[in-house]
Amino acid sequence: MRFFQRFLPFVLVGAALVIWETAARSGMWSPLLFPSLGKIFRELGLFFTKTEMLLEIQVSLERALGGFALAALMGILLGIVMGRSRFVAALLDPLFSGTYAVPKLALFPIFIFVFGIGSLSKVALVFLECLYPIVIMTYAGARDVNRALLWSAQNMGASRAAILRRVVIPATTPFIFAGFRVAVPVAMIVVVITEMVASADGLGYQVIYAMSSLKTDRMLAVVIVIAALGYALDKAVVLLRDRLIYWEKLDTYYV
Amino acid sequence: MAFAKASLLIAVLLVWQLARLPDYILSPLEIVRHFVQALGTAELYENIWASLARSLPGFAIGSFLGAALGLAAGTARWFDRMLSPAVFLTYPVPKIVMLPIFMIWFGIGDLSKVLIIALACFYPVFINAYYGVRQTRTILVWSALNMGATPARIFRRVVLPSAAPMIFAAMRVSLALSFIVMFAAEMINARSGLGHMIRTAENSLRFDLMYVSLVTIAILGYAGDRLVRLAHSRLLAWQQPA
Numbered sequence: 348m349r350f351f352q353r354f355l356p357f358v359l360v361g362a363a364l365v366i367w368e369t370a371a372r373s374g375m376w377s378p379l380l381f382p383s384l385g386k387i388f389r390e391l392g393l394f395f396t397k398t399e400m401l402l403e404i405q406v407s408l409e410r411a412l413g414g415f416a417l418a419a420l421m422g423i424l425l426g427i428v429m430g431r432s433r434f435v436a437a438l439l440d441p442l443f444s445g446t447y448a449v450p451k452l453a454l455f456p457i458f459i460f461v462f463g464i465g466s467l468s469k470v471a472l473v474f475l476e477c478l479y480p481i482v483i484m485t486y487a488g489a490r491d492v493n494r495a496l497l498w499s500a501q502n503m504g505a506s507r508a509a510i511l512r513r514v515v516i517p518a519t520t521p522f523i524f525a526g527f528r529v530a531v532p533v534a535m536i537v538v539v540i541t542e543m544v545a546s547a548d549g550l551g552y553q554v555i556y557a558m559s560s561l562k563t564d565r566m567l568a569v570v571i572v573i574a575a576l577g578y579a580l581d582k583a584v585v586l587l588r589d590r591l592i593y594w595e596k597l598d599t600y601y602v
Numbered sequence: 603m604a605f606a607k608a609s610l611l612i613a614v615l616l617v618w619q620l621a622r623l624p625d626y627i628l629s630p631l632e633i634v635r636h637f638v639q640a641l642g643t644a645e646l647y648e649n650i651w652a653s654l655a656r657s658l659p660g661f662a663i664g665s666f667l668g669a670a671l672g673l674a675a676g677t678a679r680w681f682d683r684m685l686s687p688a689v690f691l692t693y694p695v696p697k698i699v700m701l702p703i704f705m706i707w708f709g710i711g712d713l714s715k716v717l718i719i720a721l722a723c724f725y726p727v728f729i730n731a732y733y734g735v736r737q738t739r740t741i742l743v744w745s746a747l748n749m750g751a752t753p754a755r756i757f758r759r760v761v762l763p764s765a766a767p768m769i770f771a772a773m774r775v776s777l778a779l780s781f782i783v784m785f786a787a788e789m790i791n792a793r794s795g796l797g798h799m800i801r802t803a804e805n806s807l808r809f810d811l812m813y814v815s816l817v818t819i820a821i822l823g824y825a826g827d828r829l830v831r832l833a834h835s836r837l838l839a840w841q842q843p844a
Contacts, residue, residue: 355680355683356683356684356686356688358684359684359685359688360687360688378705379706434750438609438610439610441610442611445824446820447778447827448774448777448778448823448824448826448827449819449820449823449824450778450781450782450819450820452782452784452785452786452833453785453797453815453819453820455789456800456803456804456812457626457627457816460624460626460627461627500704514776531694532693532696535694535696536696536697536698536782539698539699539701540786541695543698543701543790544786544789544801558702558706561705562708565806567703570699570703571697573695573696574692574695574699577695578691578694578695581693581694
């Protein structure tokens with residue numbers, strides 16, 4: 348039973364792959380619906396041998412990470428100021444919580460007019476979408492810094508700058524990373540969507556382009572690349588988090 | 603304090619109203635005027651209906667499956683070992699990239715859109731239901747066992763109530779997600795709905811209609827979020843919503 352249990356995680360994935368391959372080979376459906384695994388992996392191999400394709404990855408990554416980095420800078424700054432100043436919080440909190448549930452994606456057509464159809468409109472939308480989780484998490488963290496720690500630091504004569512650097516920021520970092528973990532997949536989602544809607548480059552465009560040329564195998568290869576990127580970026584955030592916040596283990600089972 | 607809360611919003615609106623803007627940015631009053639005008643047309647309601655007919659079933663299917671499978675994976679060890687790795691592995695993947703393949707499998711009609719929305723809504727609910735079950739306090743389960751409760755009864759009276767707040771928190775996320783994915787899917791390929799409306803408006807340079815669609819989706823997103831929060835505080839009255 349123990350022996351059997353070790354293989355359980357692979358059962359579902361294995362079964363899905365076997366079903367896929369049988370469906371592809373049965374000839375009941377056109378290869379347009381179910382291209383065989385071999386074909387998909389051949390396209391995947393082709394993808395990585397072509398420089399143009401690697402450039403598509405670069406374009407998408409630059410947009411996602413550029414928007415994310417801007418959002419991280421702005422979000423941490425706003426979140427900490429909101430957490431440490433009642434006045435700023437009263438000013439900005441209604442703005443963020445009021446528009447939190449509104450799909451910012453709807454702004455994209457207007458962003459195209461304002462920022463042009465190139466990278467800038469995409470980066471701007473990624474920035475906007477990533478800003479919310481980071482600000483909200485950072486704010487929550489900076490607001491709830493342990494009072495006793497703040498008082499002790501004050502009592503020992505620490506300056507405001509020292510308290511910020513040695514108490515507030517370390518206490519907020521786990522929350523900042525919780526915000527990052529929400530924001531990074533969001534950045535990928537927004538980049539892919541905006542590239543699918545209006546673009547001439549990037550991975551999202553390649554998906555649409557492959558579909559329009561009825562190359563289902565190539566489309567699935569690009570989907571695999573996007574999936575791997577999403578997974579790798581998430582792992583990178585977790586790794587960075589564990590290095591920076593070594594005193595607090597991430598309390599999750601699988602992730 | 604109440605004035606401070608509104609002051610920034612008022613300031614932004616004032617500057618926005620008074621500034622000289624390019625054609626594609628309408629002033630707040632113009633947006634309101636166009637929106638009120640659009641409220642009198644049947645076209646807007648048809649698009650709202652088309653959009654909701656996609657997002658709500660997708661949200662319902664995805665949340666239900668996510669909650670059911672997440673509760674099962676949190677409860678049964680063998681199910682957990684079988685399903686959870688696949689779910690956690692694919693969690694950070696942007697689900698919208700599956701839309702084209704769904705369109706090939708299920709047609710370009712509503713079915714593929716409903717299913718892609720369901721897929722996107724599944725993940726947050728599954729993960730929160732899963733952790734909700736795992737975070738059930740062992741002492742409560744032990745007490746129930748000690749008092750002779752059957753496993754089914756423990757699940758219904760101890761595990762489920764302890765996982766419920768997490769599930770509601772996730773449903774808030776996935777409702778917002780359902781609107782985003784619905785809008786994206788409609789912008790990519792649709793013949794109706796708010797996403798389609800904003801695309802056609804964009805292509806025909808009808809800026810008024812773009813803003814009408816934008817305001818509508820904003821109101822829907824906001825109202826949906828309030829509804830989930832209301833349901834949360836009604837159904838889980840013992841727990842203070844976050």
